[in-house]
Amino acid sequence: MDIRKRKTILFLGMALFAMFFGAGNLLLPAYLGLQTRTDWTATFAGFSLTAILAPVLAIFAVAVSGNYFTDLGSRANVKLAYILSTINVLCIGPLIALPRSGASVFEVAIKPIIPDAQPVWVCVLFFGAVMGASFSLNRITGILGKIFAPILLFFLALLIVPGLFMGSTVNIDPTIIEDRFYVGFQEGYQTMDVLAGLIFAVLLIAGANRKSYTHVKDKIEVVVKSAILAAICMLLVYGGLFYLGAHATVDAANTTRSSLLIYLATQYFGSNGVYLISILMILACITTAIALTAGSANFFERLTKGKLGYIEGVISITLVSTLLAITGVDGIIEYAAALLNFIYPVTLVLILSVLLFGRTIQNQKPYFITLIVTMVISSLRVLAGWFPNEETFTQLLNMMPFARFNLEWVIPAILTFVITCFALGRNLNRK
Structure with missing residues (x-):
């Protein structure tokens, strides 16, 4: 491999890490470590599947399918691909993830330092900066990979490394949590990185194309190796944060996610530790927000065939995100759960089915029918959730395997795909 390609992979990998590492990625790992104590490795394994492996697989799936998420979805049905893409972009963009970033900056980074700060002005300033940095689509990966990612990793090292060598011995009994692996698996959903990966893949592929890696083989090599580099960085950072949380001498029952990080930072930096967490939160949120804004605006430009231009899309997305961010994180989580419960299983089924069978099964019907069944189960x-007093929906869910783990869609999806393939027989390779 030549030096130029190595540099491209390095910068794109660093850019992808910065894109993925948002508010949830900073807050969740240490807190999960605190909740599971000496059993943190099982929770870390589950978390790694949905917060590292699944997002990387999303990158792979888009890369082998084409240049966009719609190319991946078109393996099942073109119209369905655009519908799923739109729902995905709305979730990961202006409706959930973006406003959550702005709200997190206010509540975790600014409020502990400036108690009288107003969320309106914090969100306006935050999304104003995001808007300005997102205007040039071609510069996004360069800005994130060469500037923001090294700074973010430096401050993460300041937080994690001292704890690895000077961590205190835990004298508290391990927290008893059943299904520790599943807890980590489910909490990994909260990072929303699987959905984000489908958008980030577009930026990553575009970055590879701009470096003249347009041949399919070269493009896939650069994208895959960049994603692996980002995954290694995430694995190391998450592992360090899990370890710090597991060895923190605080009461797990009375500690919040943000207060735990501040406690860890003040152990080694005194009262200045709060500023370290503030810097980390701002960096984590702004890098992810820039990538999400750029990716979402690019999607809507293609969806409307240029009627909504990229710049107009950036402005519209940041304005909507600002308004929703002012409602606060709790308000966002209330309506986010239903959308995520629907789109996550459908997206995972699409990614896994294309990666596992995309080369051998060309017929659209197995993918399409399996997605429809998954959508029904997810509904x-x-x-x-919407009608808790109506027992019919709950009873139907409880009849399905793995429902207690929110994985009731797994067996129906597998059976549907297998049965459809057998029914098609020799027509599997006919598009």
Whole structure:
């Protein structure tokens, strides 16, 4: 491999790490470590599957399918691909992830330092900066990979490394949590990185194309190796944060996610530790927000065939995100759960089916029918949440295997795909 390609992989990998590492990625690992104590490795394993492996697989799936998420979805049905893409972009963009970033900056980075700060002005300033940095689509990966990612990793090292060598011995009994692996698996959903990966893949592929890696083989090599580098960085950072949380001498029952990070930082930096957490939160949120804004605006420009230009899309997305961010994190989480319960299983089924069978099964029907069945099953989870007094939806869910783990869609999806393939017989390779 030549030096130029190595540099491209390095910068794109660093850019992808900065894109993925948002507010949830900073807050969740240490807190999960605190909750599971000496059993943190099982929770870390589950978390790694949904917060590291699944997002990287999303990158792979888009890369082998084409240049966009719609190319991946078109393996099942073109119209369905655009519908799923739109729902995905709305979730990961202006409706959930972006406003959550702005709200997190206010509540975790600014409020502990300036108690009288107003969320309106914090969100306006934050999304104003995001808007300005997102205007040039071609410069996004360069800005994130060469500037923001090294700074972010430096401050993460300041937080993690002292704890690895000077961590205190835990004298508290391990927290008893059943299904520790599943807890980590489920909490990994909260990072929303699987959905984000489908958008980030577009930016990553575009970055590879700008470096003249347009041949399919070269493009896939650069994208895959960049994603692996980002995954290694995430694995090391998450592992360090899990370890710090597991060895923190605080009461798990009375500690919040943000207060735990501040406690860890003040152990080694005194009262200045709060500023370290503030810097980390701002960096984590702004890098992810820039990438999400750029990716979402690029999608809507293609969806509307240029009627909504990229710049207009950036402005619209940041304005909507600002308004929703002012409602606060709790308000966002309330309506986010239903959307995520629907789109996450469908997205995972699409990614895994294309990666496992995309080369051998060309017919659209197995993918399409399996996605429809998964959508129906996922809708039951949504309806059960919307109508808690209606026992029918809950009873149907409880009849399905793995429902207690929110994985009721797994067996129906597998059976549907297998049965459809057998039914098609020799027509599997006909598009």
